[in-house]
Amino acid sequence: IFAALDLPTLVFTQIGTSFTMNTAPIAHKPGFHLTSSLDINDVRPGLELVKAAANLRQSTLLVVGRNNYQNTAFEGNVFGPVGTKLKFVPGEEYVKCYKDVPLDDGVRQLADETIRRAKAVKEVTPDDVLNAARHYFASKRLLAEHGADGLTTVCLHLCGQVGTPCIGFMRLMDEGVVAGCEADIGSAVTMMLAHNLLGRPGFMADPLVDTAQNLFANAHCNCPTRLDGFDQPPAEYVLRSHHAGGHWVSPQVLWRIGQVFTLARFQRPDLLLVDRAKVVCNYDSPPSAACITNTGSIVEGAEDDPHKVAGFHVLQIYGDRVRKLRDFCQLYRIEAVHSWDERVSFDFEPNCA
Numbered sequence: 001i002f003a004a005l006d007l008p009t010l011v012f013t014q015i016g017t018s019f020t021m022n023t024a025p026i027a028h029k030p031g032f033h034l035t036s037s038l039d040i041n042d043v044r045p046g047l048e049l050v051k052a053a054a055n056l057r058q059s060t061l062l063v064v065g066r067n068n069y070q071n072t073a074f075e076g077n078v079f080g081p082v083g084t085k086l087k088f089v090p091g092e093e094y095v096k097c098y099k100d101v102p103l104d105d106g107v108r109q110l111a112d113e114t115i116r117r118a119k120a121v122k123e124v125t126p127d128d129v130l131n132a133a134r135h136y137f138a139s140k141r142l143l144a145e146h147g148a149d150g151l152t153t154v155c156l157h158l159c160g161q162v163g164t165p166c167i168g169f170m171r172l173m174d175e176g177v178v179a180g181c182e183a184d185i186g187s188a189v190t191m192m193l194a195h196n197l198l199g200r201p202g203f204m205a206d207p208l209v210d211t212a213q214n215l216f217a218n219a220h221c222n223c224p225t226r227l228d229g230f231d232q233p234p235a236e237y238v239l240r241s242h243h244a245g246g247h248w249v250s251p252q253v254l255w256r257i258g259q260v261f262t263l264a265r266f267q268r269p270d271l272l273l274v275d276r277a278k279v280v281c282n283y284d285s286p287p288s289a290a291c292i293t294n295t296g297s298i299v300e301g302a303e304d305d306p307h308k309v310a311g312f313h314v315l316q317i318y319g320d321r322v323r324k325l326r327d328f329c330q331l332y333r334i335e336a337v338h339s340w341d342e343r344v345s346f347d348f349e350p351n352c353a
Contacts, residue, residue, distance in 0.1 A: 002026060002029075002032070005031070006031075007031075008031055008032075008033075008050065008053070008331045008332055009031060009032050009033070009331075010032075010033050010035070010043060010046040010047070010050070010331075011026060011032060011033070011034045011035065012035045012036075012037075012040060012042075012043050013034075013035070013036050014036075014037070014038060014040075015036060015037060015038050018036065023036055028330065029330075030330055030333045031330075031331065031332075031333055032330070032331065033046040033049060033327055033330065033331045045324070045327070046327075046331075048197065049197065049324075049327060049328050049331050049332075050331075051196075052193065052196040052197035052328065053082075053083075053328070053331075053332055055196040056082050056083060056084050056189075056192060056193065056196060057082075057083035057084070059084050059085070059149040059150070059192060060084070060085040060086075060087055060146070060147065060148040060149055060150075061079075061084055061085070061086055061087070061148065061149070061150050061151065061152065061178065061185070061188055061189065061192065062087050062089055062142065062143065062146055062148045062150070062151035062152070063086055063087065063088045063089070063151075063152055063183050063185060063188075064089055064090075064091055064093070064094050064142070064151055064152065064153035064154065064183065065089075065090065065091030065094065065153055065154035065157055065158060065183055066088070066154050066183035074086055074185075079185065079189050079266075079269050080268070080269020080270055081269060081270055081332060081333065081334060082189060082193075082266075082269055082332075082334075084189050084192060086185065087146055087148060089142075089146065091153070091154060091157060091158050093142060094138065094139075094142055094153060094158060094162075095158060095161050095162055097138040097139075097141045097142045097145075098134055098135065098138040098162040099162070100138075100141070101134040101137045101138050101141070103130065103134070106137065107130065107133050107134055107137060108130065108133075110133040110136060110137075110171065111126070111129045111130040111132070111133040114129055114133065114167055114171075114239070115129055115239065117234065117237075118237055118238060118239045118251075119236045119237060119238050119254070120238045120239070121238070121239040122238060122239065122240050122241070123240055123241035124239055124240065124241050124247070124249045125247075128247050128248075128249050129167065129239065129249055131163055131247075132163060132164070132165075132166070132167040132168065132248070132249040133167060133168065134168070135162070135163075135164075135165035135166075135167065135168025135169065136167070136168035136169075136171045136172060137168075138162075138165075138168070139151060139165065139168055139169070139172055139177075139179060140172075143177070149177070149178065149192070150177055150178025150179065150180070150188060150191070150192055151178065151179060151180070151188075152178070152179070152180030152181065152182070152183050152184060152185065152187070152188035153165065153180075153181070153182075153183060154182060154183045155181055155182065155222075156182065156244065159242075159244070159245065159248060163245075163247065163248050163249075164221065164222075164242045164244075164245070164248040164249070164250065165179075165222075166221050166222040166242060166248075166249060166250040166251060167239075167249050167250075167251065169181075169222050170222065170223065170224055170225060170251050173191075173201040173224035173226070174201065174224050174225055174226040174230065174234065175230070176195055176201075176230045178191045178192050178195060179222075180204060181204055181220065181222050181313075182313070184204070184313045186265055186266040186267060186268075186313070187204045187265055187266075187313040187314075187315060189266050189269075190202060190204075190264055190265050190266050190272075190315050191204065191315065193264075193266075193325075193328070194264070194315065194317050194321075197324065197325070197328060198317060198319070198321050198324065198325075199229050199230065200226070200227065200228065200229045200230065200317060200318055200319070201224035201226060201227070201230070201317075202224075202264070202315030202316065202317045203218070203220065203223045203224065203227075203253070203293065203315060203316040203317075204220060204222070204313050204314075204315050205218035205219050205220040205223075205291070205293070205295075205313065205314070205315075205316065206218065206219050206220060206290070206291065206312070206313065207309065207311065207312060207314065207346075208290060208294075209306045209307055210296050210306070211306075213280070213281075213296060214303075214304075214305075214306060215280055215281070215296035215297060215298060215306055216277065216296070216297050216298070216299045216302065216306035216309045217283065217290070217294060217295065217296045217297070217306075218294070218295055218297070218314070218316055219283070219288070219290035219291040219292075219293065219294035219295075220291045220292075220293060221242050221243060221244075221250035221291040221292045221293065222250065222251075222293075223237075223251055223253040223293040224253070225237055225251065225253055227253075227255070227256075227318040228318055229318075235253050235254060235255070235256070236253075236254045237251040237252060237253045237254065238251070238252040238254070239251060239252075240252045240285075240292045241292075242292065243285060243289070243290070243291050243292060250291075250292045250293075251292070251293065252284075252285075252292045252293050253293045254282050255279045255282055255293075255295045255316075256279060257279055257280070257281065257282075258278065258279060259278065259279045259318060260276065260277070260278050260319065260320050261276075261277055261278070261279065261297070261316050261317055261318050261319065261320075262274065262275070262276060262277075262316070262317045262318075262319065262320060262321040262322055262325065263275040263276070263277055263299065263309075263311075263314050263315065263316060263317075263339065264314065264315050264317060264321075264325055265311055265313060265314040265315055267311065267337075267343065267344055267345075269334075270333070270334050270335060271334070271335050271337060271343060272325065272329050272334055272335070272336050272337070273311050273314060273337060273338070273339055273341075273344055274322055274325045274326060274329075274336045274337070274338075275299055275300065275301065275302075275309070275322070275338055275339050276299070276300040276320055276322050277297045277298060277299040277300060277316070278297055278298050278300075279295055279296075279297050280295075280296045280297055280298055281295070281296040282294065282295055282296075283295070283296060295316065297316075299339065301338060301340070302339070302340065308339065308340040309339040309340070310339050310340060310341075310344040310345060310346045311339050311344050311345075311346075312345070312346070312347060314339070
């Protein structure tokens with residue numbers, strides 16, 4: 001029966017009805033997810049994999065401002081076996097949406113709430129936050145116009161015209177809407193996977209190392225606060241100036257010391273980087289010259305050498321979600337690899353179609 005199947009297949013066997021000679025051949029077989037237990041309700045995690053995959057296939061990601069993705073073509077504008085539809089729109093559409101957002105009560109309420117919730121406000125003014133809040137409404141309008149479920153933008157190319165969208169993107173991610181930086185499709189689709197399968201957002205960041213403490217560091221100026229889950233209390237944050245500009249607002253989100261988290265990113269549509277790590281510290285800027293939210297961590301398997309951790313714009317996701325992501329990859333024939341796999345580059349790289 002299994003040999004005849006060419007579909008993702010969930011298998012349940014009650015303990016005592018199959019020996020390991022029966023279960024071992026499919027336990028790690030691509031295209032299958034095995035549940036061997038006493039309770040049929042234990043198939044729920046497998047069904048969650050199926051639900052997440054269906055949601056990804058039915059979702060559309062806007063790629064704003066990068067119509068030619070580093071000379072990479074996606075056949076049918078679809079993200080490989082994941083099936084997420086990619087819609088490329090010019091950056092001018094986003095700029096127009098932003099400029100059409102009035103400074104009305106909704107914008108003022110969001111700005112006031114963002115300031116009120118902050119642990120502190122440094123370097124930026126209330127007017128800076130007010131203009132930053134307009135990005136939330138601009139993004140919502142653009143998503144609605146295109147019937148899309150998330151977006152990723154060439155934010156730094158647009159900020160000279162409209163400033164950085166970090167505050168608006170923070171709110172979108174906290175609400176479960178994918179909002180990624182730098183038109184990085186691999187990271188944005190990984191966010192979409194985390195939202196649908198894990199029920200929490202991911203923090204996309206630039207990799208660094210701390211050789212004095214032997215830590216892997218990750219830093220970016222756009223970070224969600226609902227790190228424990230969309231329905232959970234937010235993490236503490238400080239409103240700061242974006243490291244590239246004095247009037248551009250970014251949240252410095254403070255990660256919980258000792259928190260176990262998962263590293264993940266689609267290097268290609270059929271290759272997902274997955275590792276486990278633990279937060280050791282939050283770096284402040286200055287003295288750091290990196291982006292505003294900046295964590296230091298120990299990555300399992302790279303405790304002796306943080307330079308083993310390759311990849312770029314890899315997501316940090318609260319909790320140990322390694323097994324669930326690997327189960328998803330197995331069921332849908334996506335290869336799950338460690339950060340130090342030879343196919344994972346240290347450089348920013350396009351996703352191979």
